Amino acid sequence: MPELTGDELDLRVRHRMVSQRITVPYELVIHEAALRIRAADRDASRGQLAKLPECSEAGNVTLRVIPFDLDGFARAASTMTYVGGAVPKLDTVVRDVPHGSAFIDSEAQLGAFRTRFRKVEAVSLDPERSRDLIDRLSKEL
Structure with a gap:
């Protein structure tokens, strides 16, 4: 396969x-x-x-x-997969990058991506x- x-x-x-x-x-x-x-x-x-x-x-x-x-779509022009659940510390963001996929799981970065997704969702x-x-x-x- x-x-x-x-x-x-x-x-x-x-x-x-x-x-x-x-x-x-x-x-x-x-x-x-x-x-x-x-x-x-x-x-x-x-x-x-x-x-x-x-x-x-x-x-x-x-x-x-x-x-x-x-309007209101600034800073959200790239793909993002946010995988979240009942335990936010286990959330992960998957981003497409030139060499494949990047997995992001640090709390600070997750907070930024969570905020970005909520803003995109809101508009x-x-x-x-x-x-x-x-x-x-x-x-x-």
Whole structure:
């Protein structure tokens, strides 16, 4: 079996969480730019966009989108996966870096990333408006 990249593994874990109805809270904030990037033909891209709102119908999944025209998005332009739980000292942030993935778990850095995520979440569209935007983008393809 070929070795998986961090992104491929992350996507498989996310898919498994949703498909197996694991009830761990999962919050996803995605920028409109990422939704507009096509990695395949129009039909495949429409299918990918349709899958996002479908996954967000699970009670433990919250999907929010940051549209291009939204203010208040400074300092949050790179990918971040924040994995947190009941014991904040065990939280970890995964960042994509040129040489692979960086895992961050120091309390000071976690606090900064936690604050950054909450700010990004606060300026993003609510889940219903996010689904509407994704539907509109799918129709534009």
